[in-house]
Amino acid sequence: MPGRIQSIERAAAILRLLSGRSRRLGVAELAGELRLPKGTVYGILRTLQAVGFVEQDRDSGKYQLGPALLHMGSSYLDGNELRTRALNWADGLATRSGESVRIGTLHENQVLIVHHVFRPDDTHQALDVGSLLPIHATALGKALLAHHDYLAAELTPGSLPGYTPATVTDVYRFRQELEAIAQRGWAVEVGELFHGTASIAAPIEDRRRVTVGSMGIAGPIERLCDGRQPKAEFVDYVMEAARAVSRELGAIPW
Amino acid sequence: MFDDRARVVSVAQHEHRQHFPRPGWVEHDPEEIWRNVLLVVRVALDKADLSPSDLCALGIANQRETTVLWDRRTGAPVHNAINWQDTRTDRLCREIVREHGQDMFREKTGLPVSTYFSGPKIRWLLDRIPGLRERAEAGEVLFGTIDTWLIWNLSGRHVTDVTNASRTLLMNLHTLDWDPVLLDAIGVPAAMLPEIRASSELYGEAGPPLAGVPVASALGDQHAALVGQTCFNPGDAKCTFGTGSFFVLNTGARPVTSERGLLTTLAYKLGSAEPAYALEGSIAVTGALVQWFRDNLGLIGSAPEIETLALTVEDNGGCYFVPAFSGLFAPHWRSDARGVIAGLTGYINRGHLARAVLEATAWQTREVMEAMNADYGHALSALRVDGGMTPNNLLMQFLADVLDVPVMRPIVAETVSLGAAYSAGLAAGFWPDTEGLRKNWHRAAEWLPSMDAGAREKGYRKWKKAVARAVDWIDEDD
Numbered sequence: 196m197p198g199r200i201q202s203i204e205r206a207a208a209i210l211r212l213l214s215g216r217s218r219r220l221g222v223a224e225l226a227g228e229l230r231l232p233k234g235t236v237y238g239i240l241r242t243l244q245a246v247g248f249v250e251q252d253r254d255s256g257k258y259q260l261g262p263a264l265l266h267m268g269s270s271y272l273d274g275n276e277l278r279t280r281a282l283n284w285a286d287g288l289a290t291r292s293g294e295s296v297r298i299g300t301l302h303e304n305q306v307l308i309v310h311h312v313f314r315p316d317d318t319h320q321a322l323d324v325g326s327l328l329p330i331h332a333t334a335l336g337k338a339l340l341a342h343h344d345y346l347a348a349e350l351t352p353g354s355l356p357g358y359t360p361a362t363v364t365d366v367y368r369f370r371q372e373l374e375a376i377a378q379r380g381w382a383v384e385v386g387e388l389f390h391g392t393a394s395i396a397a398p399i400e401d402r403r404r405v406t407v408g409s410m411g412i413a414g415p416i417e418r419l420c421d422g423r424q425p426k427a428e429f430v431d432y433v434m435e436a437a438r439a440v441s442r443e444l445g446a447i448p449w
Numbered sequence: 450m451f452d453d454r455a456r457v458v459s460v461a462q463h464e465h466r467q468h469f470p471r472p473g474w475v476e477h478d479p480e481e482i483w484r485n486v487l488l489v490v491r492v493a494l495d496k497a498d499l500s501p502s503d504l505c506a507l508g509i510a511n512q513r514e515t516t517v518l519w520d521r522r523t524g525a526p527v528h529n530a531i532n533w534q535d536t537r538t539d540r541l542c543r544e545i546v547r548e549h550g551q552d553m554f555r556e557k558t559g560l561p562v563s564t565y566f567s568g569p570k571i572r573w574l575l576d577r578i579p580g581l582r583e584r585a586e587a588g589e590v591l592f593g594t595i596d597t598w599l600i601w602n603l604s605g606r607h608v609t610d611v612t613n614a615s616r617t618l619l620m621n622l623h624t625l626d627w628d629p630v631l632l633d634a635i636g637v638p639a640a641m642l643p644e645i646r647a648s649s650e651l652y653g654e655a656g657p658p659l660a661g662v663p664v665a666s667a668l669g670d671q672h673a674a675l676v677g678q679t680c681f682n683p684g685d686a687k688c689t690f691g692t693g694s695f696f697v698l699n700t701g702a703r704p705v706t707s708e709r710g711l712l713t714t715l716a717y718k719l720g721s722a723e724p725a726y727a728l729e730g731s732i733a734v735t736g737a738l739v740q741w742f743r744d745n746l747g748l749i750g751s752a753p754e755i756e757t758l759a760l761t762v763e764d765n766g767g768c769y770f771v772p773a774f775s776g777l778f779a780p781h782w783r784s785d786a787r788g789v790i791a792g793l794t795g796y797i798n799r800g801h802l803a804r805a806v807l808e809a810t811a812w813q814t815r816e817v818m819e820a821m822n823a824d825y826g827h828a829l830s831a832l833r834v835d836g837g838m839t840p841n842n843l844l845m846q847f848l849a850d851v852l853d854v855p856v857m858r859p860i861v862a863e864t865v866s867l868g869a870a871y872s873a874g875l876a877a878g879f880w881p882d883t884e885g886l887r888k889n890w891h892r893a894a895e896w897l898p899s900m901d902a903g904a905r906e907k908g909y910r911k912w913k914k915a916v917a918r919a920v921d922w923i924d925e926d927d
Contacts, residue, residue, distance in 0.1 A: 273751070273753060273754050273757050274757070275753040275754065275755075275756040275757050275840075275841070275842075276751055276753040276754060278753070278840050278842075279752070279753040279840040279841075282839075282840050282862060283862055283863075286860050286861065286862055286893055287456075287457060289860055289893065290456050290457075290860055290861070290891075291456070310840075311894070312860065312893045312894065313860075313891070313892050313893055313894060313895070315860050315891035315892075315893075316891070317891055317892060320892075320895075322842070322894055322895070322896070324842050
């Protein structure tokens with residue numbers, strides 16, 4: 196049996212301290228607690244930051260647990276639970292928008308569809324719960340990724356395949372778009388997965404403000420957009436519905 | 450509150466307390482229910498920034514059979530409401546059956562004598578509270594189910610609708626009026642009973658704080674769900690999957706007498722149109738089994754997680770779960786049955802148990818559907834579903850597989866409230882006819898049968914063998 200790896204033990208000790216009472220600690224404090232050189236602690240923190248397990252507070256420069264770690268821990272939300280809690284709001288979104296509604300969660304760098312409400316026009320439609328969609332060519336995927344910086348940071352050149360000429364395949368441009376999405380709180384995709392269809396989505400957050408899913412509508416470009424821009428009323432419907440589900444999950448009311 | 454296209458305008462809800470004064474006794478405080486109704490009405494209006502004058506009509510859907518008695522002059526209840534689940538009339542019911550038999554009740558009301566229904570609950574109160582019978586005979590004390598209690602408080606009228614009246618054991622299903630023979634057999638004076646009206650008709654106008662709003666519908670909850678699902682054609686059916694499940698089939702203008710343990714009841718009566726009748730099959734334990742699996746076995750943290758656990762395995766591994774926790778309801782009506790898990794082997798893990806728990810709901814529904822098909826004489830072609838278990842995709846697909854008909858969920862989950870709104874809106878002329886309402890019904894999801902016939906019949910055969918092992922468990926000395 197191989198021996199234990201010292202740097203992983205040290206990283207675990209740092210995480211344990213950050214999950215303790217003070218929750219936000221500087222390099223010097225951590226180094227003091229662990230009786231390690233500041234340079235060693237700083238190196239471990241930088242690595243943990245790169246994988247999203249810790250983040251640095253902008254104002255104080257201190258470190259705290261990162262969203263990736265929270266996502267893996269108790270904030271993990273069962274997809275079937277998410278569907279149950281979101282059901283009424285998803286129905287309402289379909290009724291108001293007249294379009295089909297889907298809820299997605301992250302699954303190995305793809306979007307897993309956990310809920311689907313038919314477009315309310317009684318045409319034949321098939322449930323696609325359980326199917327996987329590309330994360331960079333759907334509004335659902337972009338809304339999920341925009342709040343998971345560590346995943347966006349892992350994207351490598353060439354990792355974004357094109358589905359139509361409109362698909363964003365350039366990693367740098369894609370990251371810029373994600374930043375804009377994180378700022379404004381909603382994502383759009385216009386003909387980037389299939390010709391002629393568009394989708395609009397917004398993130399669903401749990402009580403820790405961790406993005407646990409995304410919710411949106413999809414339909415023909417001419418119904419959802421004016422030119423290449425999504426219609427404001429549809430963006431409002433989607434954001435309101437996603438916020439309502441977030442409130443249902445206990446996210447801070449706003 | 451709904452708009453003209455049956456879209457939810459706003460929702461307000463508030464739970465009221467359940468009182469359990471003794472084992473088997475369940476009571477509600479009628480005054481608290483009335484206060485809560487006023488509260489949710491105000492909250493719903495405030496949320497949408499509307500006032501009562503914006504409302505076209507108000508309708509009521511209520512839990513059936515729950516019994517309230519109150520003083521006509523003061524409006525004060527003489528006792529807490531006795532809830533439908535309350536079994537205090539058990540001995541009284543057995544006495545009534547001993548004296549009059551079940552057949553007369555079955556024939557006149559479509560129901561067996563049972564603790565659920567209101568008649569024996571009224572009799573219990575009249576027997577227990579000194580002087581109450583005399584006051585009831587003099588018309589000083591009034592009876593109502595919750596619809597009647599709310600209409601009384603809203604408008605001062607003492608009325609009920611046919612669907613609620615059909616669950617009292619006092620109304621004749623054919624005349625739609627109180628039956629003197631039934632009143633005499635159960636011992637209830639006619640003077641205390643409300644007038645029986647249609648489910649959709651103007652009962653009166655509300656006083657403050659809803660001054661001027663027409664009170665225009667009342668329906669028992671399962672009947673309201675049937676209307677909300679727009680099951681207006683004979684042969685249309687819906688099943689509501691909650692802690693228990695209620696399967697209701699519209700049988701049209703004729704009451705169908707069941708030979709297979711189903712209840713014959715009113716579907717609804719809309720205005721002056723002929724009444725529609727229904728067959729109803731109730732299943733005692735469906736969602737409650739998932740809760741039991743969560744709370745008593747602790748194998749899942751929340752009810753929806755059962756789907757995640759069930760999906761860790763391919764099938765039930767040969768395991769069947771008959772949740773006859775307090776006997777079996779329709780179509781068996783065996784109070785001597787208790788729960789069994791059949792087909793256990795060393796191979797079975799918790800994933801298989803989770804499958805068996807979900808499948809129990811589908812197999813029980815299949816039994817009720819077969820009874821309906823046989824009693825009604827036509828086979829059901831599709832099933833409309835609603836209730837708390839419908840988000841469970843695995844269950845809904847399995848249901849379509851074992852029923853071998855398409856299963857459809859409507860886009861408005863609040864079918865009970867919607868049914869009350871539809872009935873009230875029809876009475877007020879907000880909607881012209883039921884045809885227009887049908888256009889509001891949209892599929893939110895549909896599950897199509899995909900199981901091969903051999904697997905379905907084998908599964909059903911095993912389920913029936915498991916049921917055979919659940920019955921005849923309780924002995925005299927238990």
